[in-house]
Amino acid sequence: MNNDELIDTIGDIVKDVNARWGRDYYLERARNDEAPTEMYKAMADAGLWAVGIPEDIGGSGGGLVATAAVMEHLSRVGTPPMLYALTSFARQSIVRNGTPEQIQQCVVPTLSGERMISFAVTEPDAGTNSFAMRTAVKPVDGGFVLNGQKTFISGADQSDVMLVAAKTDGNNISMFIVPTDTPGITMQPLNINWHAPERQFSVWFDNVALPAEALLGAQGHGSSGMFDSMNAERVVVAAWALGLGYHALERAVAYAKERAPWGAPIGSYQAVAHPLAKARAHLDAARGMIYRAATEFDAGRKAGAEANMAKYLASEAAGAAIDAAMQTHGGSAFDADTDVITLWPMIRLLRIAPVNNEMILNYVAERVLGLPRSY
16 A cells, blocks of 8 residues: 555545544533543544554554554544644654563553553753753662653643653753653643643653663663654644644635625635635645655654654644635634634644744754754
C-alpha cells in the first residue's frame, strides 16, 4: 500500500468513528472539561491508537505518515484528538531509545488506548529555549530525585505517563518516563479556553523519587531522544492545523454558496472567492510538505528541516483559512452557535505552539539557508 492509499484508508476509518462522535460531541466535552473518552474508545476499537507503531511491537505500522493521516482526518471534521497526538509523538522517543522493558510497559498499553502519555519540556522562563530549562534530577542510590516546574503541559491530568526532560550532569539533558501518580507531582490548570476537551497545566516536581529504570536512553544524552519526539510533534501538529484549516474552509465555502443578500451567492464575488481559493492552494501545498516530512522521518532521518517547515506552512495556511472563513460569515462568524469563532483559538494557538513560527523561520534561515545565527 503506497502513502496515498494508506492516507485514504485511514480517512475511511475515521469517517466511521465520527459518524457517532462528531463535532457537537467534541464541543460538549470541551464545555464540560471532560475527556472525549467515547471517541477515544471508538478510535481504539478501530485500531487507530496502534497506527504508527511497528508491527513487531504490536502496532499496525504505517509510521508517522499514518499517524499524521489520523490527525489530519479527525481534524478535518473538527475533532482533533489531542491526547492521541501527545501520545503518538511522545512514544516515538521511547520506541527509538527505550529498553524492551520500557517499550513493553509504556508503549504497548497505548496501542489499545489503555494508557496515554503527555510531553513535559516547556518551562515558564525558558519558553522555546529548551536548553535553558531549570528542571533537574540528582542521582541517588538506586535512582534519581526530580525537582522543577513545567508549564503548558497539555492533557497532563488525563495522561498516565509523562515524558519529562530534565538537566543532568551540569547542562546536559536527560529524558525520564514518569507516571503521573508519582508522589511529589502537583498540577494546576491554566485559565485557557480554546474549545477543546484537554486543558493545559503547570506541573511541579517536588523531590520526586524515580527508579533507575525511569531514565530513557543514556544519561546526559537525552536531547537526541527529545528531538525524536519534537520532530514527530511538529509533523503531527502540522496535520492537526491542516485538518482544522480544511474544516474552516469547508464551512466558509458552504456558506458562500448559500448566502445571497444581493441576489447572487456571495461566493460569486471575487472579494469573497479569492481568499477562499488562496486558502485552499496554501493548505494543499502545506499538505505536501507534511507527508514529505513524515516520509523522511519514517526513513530513519531526523527530518528537522522538513518537520519545521511543515508546521510553519500548515499553521499559517490554517490561519489564513479561518480568517477567510470569518470574513465570509461576517457578523455571524462571532456567534458561537455558528461554530466558526470556536475554531479560531485553536488554529491561532497552533501558530505559537509547540514552537512559534518565528523560531521556525530562525531555524530555516540558519540550518537550511546557512545564514548567521540571529539570536
